[in-house]
Amino acid sequence: MSHIESIATGTSVLLMADGDDVAVALRDLTPGEIVPVGGGDLTITAAVPSGHKIALNDVAVGTPVHKYGQSIGVATAPIVRGDHVHSHNLGMDLAARVHEFGTVHTELEAPSGPSRTFDGYRRANGRAGTRNYIAILTTVNCSGTTAKLIVDKAKAEIKARFPHVDGILALTHQSGCGLVLESEGAQILLRTLNGYARHPNISGVLVLSLGCEMASTSLILAEGNLPEDTLVETLSIQENGGMRASVASGVEAVLRMAETLDSRRREPIDISELVLGLNCGGSDGYSGITANPALGWASDVLVAEGAASVLAETPEVYGAEHLLTARATSRAIGQKLLDRIDWWEKYIAINGGTMDNNPSPGNKAGGITTILEKSLGAVAKAGHADLSAVYEYAEPITQRGLSFMDTPGYDPVSVTGLVAGGATVVVFTTGRGSVFGCKPTPSIKVGTNTELFTRQGDDIDINAGRIADGTATVEEVGSEILELIIEVASGRQTTSEEFDVGQEEFVPWHIGAVT
Amino acid sequence: MSHIESIATGTSVLLMADGDDVAVALRDLTPGEIVPVGGGDLTITAAVPSGHKIALNDVAVGTPVHKYGQSIGVATAPIVRGDHVHSHNLGMDLAARVHEFGTVHTELEAPSGPSRTFDGYRRANGRAGTRNYIAILTTVNCSGTTAKLIVDKAKAEIKARFPHVDGILALTHQSGCGLVLESEGAQILLRTLNGYARHPNISGVLVLSLGCEMASTSLILAEGNLPEDTLVETLSIQENGGMRASVASGVEAVLRMAETLDSRRREPIDISELVLGLNCGGSDGYSGITANPALGWASDVLVAEGAASVLAETPEVYGAEHLLTARATSRAIGQKLLDRIDWWEKYIAINGGTMDNNPSPGNKAGGITTILEKSLGAVAKAGHADLSAVYEYAEPITQRGLSFMDTPGYDPVSVTGLVAGGATVVVFTTGRGSVFGCKPTPSIKVGTNTELFTRQGDDIDINAGRIADGTATVEEVGSEILELIIEVASGRQTTSEEFDVGQEEFVPWHIGAVT
Ligand SMILES: [Ca+2]
Ligand SMILES: [Ca+2]
Ligand SMILES: [Ca+2]
Ligand SMILES: [Ca+2]
Ligand SMILES: [Ca+2]
The missing domain is CATH 2.30.130.110 (Archaeosine Trna-guanine Transglycosylase; Chain: A, domain 4)
Structure with a gap:
């Protein structure tokens, strides 16, 4: 840090x-x-x-x-x-770390002046959205192509006729059958799909099934926890006469939804209602010096304003968890983090690996040697705020303040968990370069070094490399990130949105056996 | 059976x-x-x-x-x-089965008349392709969107200008990083990607990477085992200046390949050079009576002609494996099948399930009660031929005759293994209905019952339900399947190809931990 x-x-x-x-x-x-x-x-x-x-x-x-x-x-x-x-x-340093609970408390300075707002969508359940999307949620890989065909056919018309609808997404994935329903893996998949269905950035959802799969439409919608103003349609390819007929019915369904949803409007909402997801990918030796501390600065301000900010990527806080447990607001919260780390150690051991495998070839080329070093740089994204909650993957984020969600470090899987939990803006730092996006949530990409920004600036929203160059301070870049978060939450497009990135990157965490 | x-x-x-x-x-x-x-x-x-x-x-x-x-x-x-x-x-019947090796031998009648041919592509390594595709092979999820954008931009031009190229595929997936390189899971992924790169139906391949991932381009191409006439280009998004520049370079690369590949022509090739993949999905009580025995009849004829035919879906032969070991041409081959079944029992147990979970909700609605019943119906796809090889997932299929590949039953994962192994035609039987495809390999869908064909005939190539109706014999439908295999291998489009299905269904088997 x-x-x-x-x-x-x-x-x-x-x-x-x-x-x-x-x-x-x-x-x-x-x-x-x-x-x-x-x-x-x-x-x-x-x-x-x-x-x-x-x-x-x-x-x-x-x-x-x-x-x-x-x-x-x-x-x-x-x-x-x-x-x-x-x-x-x-x-690797295998020496045991000393875990203290709640020994470090940071009083974050309450920002002066009136509290600030962004222009968001107020949803019927009281939540605040930053986008107005229609999503086709697929229960199983078998309905993926049909979902893509519906989007291909409906997209241009929605764009042309319904300017207040942000677009239509085909959320396809590779799972949904060959799973034991009671297994942890199946429960995570269902929780993730349910999390997207209820997401405040999704105003209309078409649940598209084949019809004979494990992850049935009724299981995904079982909890009945969607905002009351989310339009819901369901379609089974087997019951609806096959692919051609289902594409036609699907296109009709989404156009019908778009017609209604085009009347929704943004309104000023206090920034305390933002849910910020923190992530990084392709880290390098600059990550812990530039982009991550600047993001931490912005996160601390949002937390001081009363917003939620969520760190993730358990294998990438490994070895730095003692810094987080010391900041936990209760022993139970600190212990929950340690329990998840125990789970990971066992999970990785069963699968024949070690936690120190994590720095990827790209991380290493960028100067990061061990997972401990990577983690110390990674936790800087979470600033200095106290840790007030720990969530399992894709669990609803209900708590304000800084919290932690247990996810893998692998970018699409980690962010899918955060979005399923309700993140409405994601900030993603990268050293090696990334073309990541995570619709329906906008993703702001912050580069750690100026060489990256020069080479791949198209894909990067903010260059934090200026901190290392000596041309900007951590606070200056942090403040730029904060302002961009508010603008993006209010509708400004990020680079990844301009490139239409973020459907392919819907990757629910896959654990357990496929049969 | x-x-x-x-x-x-x-x-x-x-x-x-x-x-x-x-x-x-x-x-x-x-x-x-x-x-x-x-x-x-x-x-x-x-x-x-x-x-x-x-x-x-x-x-x-x-x-x-x-x-x-x-x-x-x-x-x-x-x-x-x-x-x-x-x-x-x-x-479930948990009683142990008696496994005999090589006690059942079936002399398949050598078909009379001159040996038959299909019109295929003769590749430089001697293999025979049934299609002439360009594929963008993605190393990691992070390059998936870029691959799709390249296809979106290049597709129409390839179709218009290069009639002898069958199309361009974006083979995207959800893995490629956060994996332990030495793990079984990573090795399976690399073997699968390599299998597609060397597939006889792929004449040009663009390997598209982000640049910092585990599953690097060099690992995928490491074995240097591609046909010499496969055009290969590689592109790293990080090295190539990001997404916009990589889409432009990628489009140029694939158009360049298409120009060359458009000169390739089909020629008559003996049907003994076909590699048939056998699969089923959404089975019902009719599967074991109609479509599967008819497919078994066609498989037996091809095997008698000297072709390769490959059964798969280990969890769906579970409980019927004694019928296959008895047909093994050696004790070692029979034992290899039993070893894979042992592996599965342990794998499922670690993940907290049992093999009898398998019949899906749709199977059960269709009248199948236990995995034993499902398996007895499923092995009928393999006819009566002797079993002459057992492969691990995505291993190159080198042996003629009937063989078995260890895969999950979940359709996209199973068929991805078969295609990676070199299957050039797949026949897929379904009772509940399916919209499956598996480009670059054509997939012929055979329905088990007439009610399905009436309801979802658009998606089904052949109605084997006529056997149950009493309007066709097993041999008549089997012979229809055989003729369609030869026509499709020669270029005729299947229903799934007409609908452009088969990219989303590229799903490499995922085992082990994601970090
Ligand atoms: Ca990271
Ligand atoms: Ca990451
Ligand atoms: Ca996908
Ligand atoms: Ca099956
Ligand atoms: Ca299957």
Whole structure:
């Protein structure tokens, strides 16, 4: 977790916390260079790519290496001051962490002035939506193609005739049958589908089934918990005479809904009613320095205003969970997080892996060595607010303040859980580059480094790399993220929406057996 | 397994094998009716829907109930002659089966006359394709939307300018990252993607990656086992400047390939070079009487001609595996099947289920009570040929004759494994109705009952229900299936191809943890 507020222009090597064993290269370093760091001069002895780590101290084999003031692993080969520190000399630190509960409390400054609003859709159940979508929810893979065909046929007409409808989505997936109904996997799928059906950004839903599957329409709608103003239609391909007839009936159904939904209008709603989802993908060595702390700043302001903000990606807070349990508002909440981490350790062990597998090839190329290091950077997205709830995957987000949802780190699966839980805006930080979207919820993408923004700026909404360049502070970028959240919640399109991204990325978490 | 060759018109109740405890209603029966069966008269005492079972004998609780001459379960409540037999009085039979190896050998009659040909594409590696497709293979969910956009933009031009190219496919999926590379799950995914890349029906492949994922382009192409005449292009979204630039580059790449591939032509190829995939979905009480035995007849003829035919869906041969091991050409082949079944029993147990969960709600509505009954009907698709190989999921199908591939029963996952293995034509039987397709391989759908064909005929290529109606024999429908296989292999479109089904249904088997 970075407490660095700004970085001087031209900084070559950045020390994250006093006493750290490593610093971060903010440009490519070459052997023989002498650079200032921590009040002294450091001679570089190896080529160190931008975003990667360089040793400030000698570290003996088996001894912890510190960054962010925390252990990010132990030396697996002797480390000498000036060395490149990465997978060749740094490994997992298996030492048990001390978990304290509620020992850290941060009083967030209540923003001055009148409380702010966004222009949203007030739904019949009192929730606030940021979009007005029609969704075709498929019970099973078998109805996926039919859903796509309905969207293909209806899309242009909806766009042309119903300007107040944001669009129509085919939410297709690869599951829905060959599952044991009582299994955790089937329950997660049903909870996710139900979460989308009741989402405040979905005003009309067509539940499209084949007709003989496990995940039946009635199971998805069983809880009867949709907003009363959500229009609901159902269609079974088997009962409706097959694909051609179902496409025709489906197109009629969605146009009928669009006609009604086009009369809905936005109205000012207090920003305390926003539900922000926090996520990251393709992290690099800059994530924990630039984009994540800036997002944390924005999250803290929203939490201070009374909004909900939800961190996720359990395998990517692994090793940094002690920082979150210390911020838990009760022992039960902290313990629930630890219980989920226990679940993950067992789940991964059964499947023959370890939690330290997580940094992906791209993360590693970007300078992240261990899951501990990745996690310390990742939790910065959650700012400094107290942790007031822990949810299971796709559970309804009912609590204001900062909370945590147990999801995998894999982007589409994680965000599908957050959206199912009710997130109405998502902010997604990326170092390696991402083309992610998550309709019906808008996703704002924040890049961690300027090189990425230069290369792939089309896909990035905000460049937090300016913090490392020394041209903006964490607060300045954080404040830009906050303003964009409010604008996007009020209807402004994100880059991913302009590209129409976010249907393919509907990926309910799949656990358990397929038969 | 049915040995019934034909059924007299007007038959109300069908006895599958002498000595069976139950017969099958071929129409809805009402209490009080008296119907002839097995040389006697039977008084119906309960409403029995078409496709469901009716008791011929009294069966005491705990005693096996026979159909097809085999136990399909044990009575869980006292059964009296004339009763409806279903989930309320019939449960799983857990008695161990005796597994013999190679005790049953069937000499298939070599077809008379000169060997027959289809018009296919001869590939550089000697394999025979039945289609000429360009595929965009996505390494990870993150490149899925970009792949779809490329197809959206290039499709119409390819169709208009390149009549000898069958089309362009976006093969998107929900996995590719958050996987342990060494895990069984990751290896299955890579094997499946590689199987599509080398498929004889794919002449041009664009491997589209995000750039930081586990399932990298190089891992997918690592084995270098593609036909030499397959055009290969690769594109990384991160390296190529993001989504907009990648869509433009991708469209150029596929149009370039289409230009070359449009010169490919079909030529006569011996039908012994066909690789037939056998599958079923939404089975009902008619499956084992009509469509499956007719498909078995066609499979036997192709095997006699020297072609490959591959049964799959391990959870749906469960309980009938002794019929297959007896047909194995060696003890090792029979044992490999038993080993896969052992794997499944453990896999399902870890995930908290049992193999008898399998009959889906739709199967049960269609009259199938237990997995044993479903399996006995399902193996009829494989005719009577000896079993000459057992493959793991997505393994290359190298052996002629009848073989078995270990896959789940869930349709898209099962057929994705068969296509990855090299199936060039799939025949899919369905009782409840299906809108399945599996591009780049054509899928022929055979319906089990005339009511289905009347209701959903648009989606069904052949109505095997005529066997139950008494208007066609098993051999007549089998021969129709065989002729359609040859025509479709030569380029005729199936119903699913006319509807453009088969991209959404690309579903690699997902086992193991997502992180
Ligand atoms: Ca992440
Ligand atoms: Ca992630
Ligand atoms: Ca999809
Ligand atoms: Ca089946
Ligand atoms: Ca199946």
